[in-house]
Amino acid sequence: MRMNGAFYVGATGLDAQQRALDVVAHDIANLNTTAFKRSAIRFSELAGTPPSSEIDRASPQAAAQLAGGVALNAPSRIWSQGDLHATGNAMDIAIQGNGYIETLDASGQTALWRGGALKVGDDGYLATADGSRLRAMISVPQDATGLTIGRDGTVTAQLAGDKSTREIGRIDLVMAKNPDQLQDAGGGYYAADPADLYNMDTGQDGEGALVQGSLEQSNVQLSDEMVTLLLLQRSYAANAQLVQAGDQLMSIANNLRR
Numbered sequence: 001m002r003m004n005g006a007f008y009v010g011a012t013g014l015d016a017q018q019r020a021l022d023v024v025a026h027d028i029a030n031l032n033t034t035a036f037k038r039s040a041i042r043f044s045e046l047a048g049t050p051p052s053s054e055i056d057r058a059s060p061q062a063a064a065q066l067a068g069g070v071a072l073n074a075p076s077r078i079w080s081q082g083d084l085h086a087t088g089n090a091m092d093i094a095i096q097g098n099g100y101i102e103t104l105d106a107s108g109q110t111a112l113w114r115g116g117a118l119k120v121g122d123d124g125y126l127a128t129a130d131g132s133r134l135r136a137m138i139s140v141p142q143d144a145t146g147l148t149i150g151r152d153g154t155v156t157a158q159l160a161g162d163k164s165t166r167e168i169g170r171i172d173l174v175m176a177k178n179p180d181q182l183q184d185a186g187g188g189y190y191a192a193d194p195a196d197l198y199n200m201d202t203g204q205d206g207e208g209a210l211v212q213g214s215l216e217q218s219n220v221q222l223s224d225e226m227v228t229l230l231l232l233q234r235s236y237a238a239n240a241q242l243v244q245a246g247d248q249l250m251s252i253a254n255n256l257r258r
Helices: 002-029 060-067 222-255
Strands: 043-046 069-072 084-086 092-096 100-104 110-113 115-120 126-128 144-149 154-159 165-170 173-176 183-186 189-191 197-199 209-212 214-216
Touching (some): 002 043
Parallel strands (some): 092 214
Antiparallel strands (some): 092 115, 092 209, 100 110, 100 173, 110 189, 144 154, 154 165, 173 197, 183 189
């Protein structure tokens, strides 16, 4: 039974390390993705459970329970601020500090966005680069020659032939009561329960602020990820050796002669 247990312990280790490798690989692949947030890896011990009878002791399921092992917890996001990179493009926007910009997808569902490239959609509304409207529904005049976005989210437009500017809307930031409950919707968006959101005093002390002409870089540190990658590979190899050792012991036991 102990030899069988080695197989199960090694198998849980191989599975956990493989899943962890996938998480790290995903983070490294998004090193240059705007406002990407890396994931934290945490493991949990699988406590062994004694079988209730000799009959249970002979089943593979009971062997797995008896052996225990290790499991990978659901990865959690690290929401730390990424470095801001000045692009000089007036249609680039970043968030300094906490907060998210609310957007609307094609089906009208709300999604949270940490900033990136903006554009004026075909319908005249301010939208993200992939066409998702801002929930603020800011309509840009056709004769606008330039947009200015203040730290407090105020959007002003300069009209052709007019030296003055006109306020056309405001981009407010929201915050989730429990950021760990946000679901990655892909493309830099996060799905959230509207009831879990609250408005922030954009641009005020201690709150998030908008920075025009900049993009937030990912918070992935390549050196840290590479070290983690090497550790996981060594752990994977160790678990593979455990399975191999169990196989060798089983082979010896099967070849014993009375």
